[in-house]
Amino acid sequence: MKAIERAAYWTGGLLILSGVIHLALLLTSGGTWEGPLSLRKPATFGLSFGLTLINVTLIASFVPLKNRSRALLLGVFTAACVLETFLVSLQTWRGVPSHFNVETPFDAEIARTLALGGVTLVTIIIALTIAVFRHGVALPRSLGLAIRAGFVALVAAQLAGGVMIATGVRLVFGGDPQGAYAMGGWLKPVHGVLMHGILVLPLLAWLMARSRWDERSQMRGVYTAIAVYALVVAVILVTAFNAA
Numbered sequence: 001m002k003a004i005e006r007a008a009y010w011t012g013g014l015l016i017l018s019g020v021i022h023l024a025l026l027l028t029s030g031g032t033w034e035g036p037l038s039l040r041k042p043a044t045f046g047l048s049f050g051l052t053l054i055n056v057t058l059i060a061s062f063v064p065l066k067n068r069s070r071a072l073l074l075g076v077f078t079a080a081c082v083l084e085t086f087l088v089s090l091q092t093w094r095g096v097p098s099h100f101n102v103e104t105p106f107d108a109e110i111a112r113t114l115a116l117g118g119v120t121l122v123t124i125i126i127a128l129t130i131a132v133f134r135h136g137v138a139l140p141r142s143l144g145l146a147i148r149a150g151f152v153a154l155v156a157a158q159l160a161g162g163v164m165i166a167t168g169v170r171l172v173f174g175g176d177p178q179g180a181y182a183m184g185g186w187l188k189p190v191h192g193v194l195m196h197g198i199l200v201l202p203l204l205a206w207l208m209a210r211s212r213w214d215e216r217s218q219m220r221g222v223y224t225a226i227a228v229y230a231l232v233v234a235v236i237l238v239t240a241f242n243a244a
Helices: 003-029 040-060 067-094 105-135 141-173 177-183 188-195 197-209 215-243
Strands: none
Touching: 003 040, 003 067, 040 067, 040 105, 040 141, 040 188, 040 197, 067 105, 105 141, 141 188, 141 197, 141 215, 188 197, 188 215, 197 215
């Protein structure tokens, strides 16, 4: 195992621990699950980014990349995951919203840094997606198909996040910060489901590979899983549009 991979795994584990701690505090304190100040936010950021970082690092280990390219991509991705989780947690503990908050110069700087971190994550994810499609992965065909679909979902998750940020920023600079907090997360369910396709789909393919199914059956199973996953995303997306 390379040093950058070991560092990413440990960092992912610490992010998950952060999410678990915030979740435990939320459950034991009786705090609210809603709103921009809820402990739910650092909990979900820690858990989601921790799981995603570990999973992306594992998958990237099967992609034929040069050592320098792998170290750069994973290093920047790890730093961006930590930055996003830390700043969201910091603002929550300060008792102020993390996103769409430009009330003070410090808050505005954090909001801009979160946006920059988001752009960095999107860039790295797109680069890894291109690498997976161009070079493939040193894994069975069915698992490779699931990984490619998972990366497409991860890219789509970032696009959904970008739409939410654009919605919130438009409302903030339009003089409606409360509307930004209320409407900025309108695609949150879609974003959440898409975010973890990179975990769910390869996991299903891995379980199929450990079964007695032949390769053709495994491929059919993965195609079916992708279709069901896409249908779930479509239903949630239509629901979000109807509720907006």
